[in-house]
Amino acid sequence: MRNLDITTLRSFVAVAESGGVTRAAGFLHLTQSAVSMQLKRLEELLGLDLFDRSGRSIALTASGEQLLVYARRMVALNDEVMTRLTDQAYEGEITLGVPHDIVYPAIPQVLKQFHAAFPRVKVQLDSSFTLRLKSEFAKGACDIILTTETGLDAGGEELAVRPLCWVGAPSGSAWRQRPLKLAFGRQCTFRPRVVEHLDEAGIPWDVVVETESDRTIEATVSADLAVHTMIEGTEPPHLDRIDHGGTLPELPAHRINLYGAARAGGEVQDALVSMLRRAFKAPESVQLRTVSNL
Template identity: 30%
Template sequence: MLDLDPYLLRAFLAVAEIGTVSGAAATLNRTQAAVSMQLRKLEDLVGVRLFSRSQKGLSLTAQGQIMLPYAREIVRLGDEAGKRLSGKTIRDRIRLGVVEDFAAGHLIRILRNFRDQNPDIEIDIIIEPNRRLAALFNDGLLDLAVCDVTCLSRKPALVWTEYMMWTVRSDFVVDAGEPLPIIMFDEGCPWTIPVTGALSQRGIKWKTACVASTLVAVAAAVRVGVGIAPMIANTQPEGCRTLDKSSDLPGPVRIEIGLYNQPDMAEGARYLVDFITRHAAMLPA
């Protein structure tokens, strides 16, 4: 039987999250030597290498990636058992910033389930564009942020891959003889570059039909029939469709959304990060 010591698993999780032994040691209030020893003990116990080491720090191996969700669940269950047995509940308030396109879809289900299970944790949900969320997070005004990974230089706790599909009103007809009318994001949006790149990659002639700065504005422009907009699939409005795949049309636009947390976050925020991570299967892969 494999008896996984939560004390070792906490060291493993801290290093996996931060990427360095020194950073994990500071977070755990342990010495670097102690954390290094705990990692070696855990690797000896499971019989595989969990981290690959380089000048940049430590990153999870394939076996480490397999270990990660199990370690989180074991530590979580131990913490939860302690709280339930002692009669303690978490009372906290979390400032969660989410980019509008992501908040409108999958994340709602996870947050609803979290609130149902943790009614004493209040969540303030702040909806802003990607770069605005990054600025608020860097200024310490958000506990957690969900935004495009290109907007923050630190390592995210979790990353989701999304694809923006080219969306039009159901009766919209593409005129092959004219430039595609594109509903474009404003200049500061990080998704502008991959969108224009997808158009240029196939040498497609296009024009900016209008500029929309919010999801509501994009959806309205599509429904009016102004043009074609790149939208995450589950945000497409009623009465609209995705353009059929064709060599004459742009392909889906790949973007990555990251979940970021402050290094000194409170217990409630840490519990929400763990909860989202455990339920990541409810979100796009």
């Protein structure tokens, strides 16, 4: 009798759902080679090809699609058993503040891991702008916050330093136009630095979208009506990093900071802080695409 390994199935599900080994490895906190080896062993055990590797991206074969249905159920059942039998009955609520632009891809995975470990503790996610989150934290309305900023205030902890990058529509051409059309949030902390670098490079620009809604920005950029800037590694899948070949200025790095680790929050809050550290201090885990400059 051959037995399927839950750890291997978890890696298989992560690769299938994230669309690549690199991203899945980041979510699982494993190396790419470890995940690839698990997939290889799974295919050898079943005697089947689960992935179609003939294209630029990984796709599931018919057998892979069939296994995915079972694998999700088996992993979910495993997690349910572990939660029910090891639940230490922690209860309560933690308010976590995270800027809009770094919610994905890390935060959903952190929330999932935290819920599995502390199913009776509610995490109230407050997604907003850095300036507002710092104000709410100062008032005690948030227990833990992440920020994106150029400096670090007292009591904060730097998790990562990543450059800003230009993003646009897949195969888009808006980045070639002059004046350069920009889409920004009204309270975006990146905007002054981006405008400063465009002025220094002598590139005319025009803010065509100024809004409170990230969805509005993403829709405008996806339609190739403007470009935007994001912290490298946080681009949504429907936007591409622009490979401008030097025709746009290189942008400065920003810090991803954490505030709240020093507050007495007990074991539960400490666990959430540890998960956030791992998620953002880990090597960049997202497979990134670029808009060709040819």
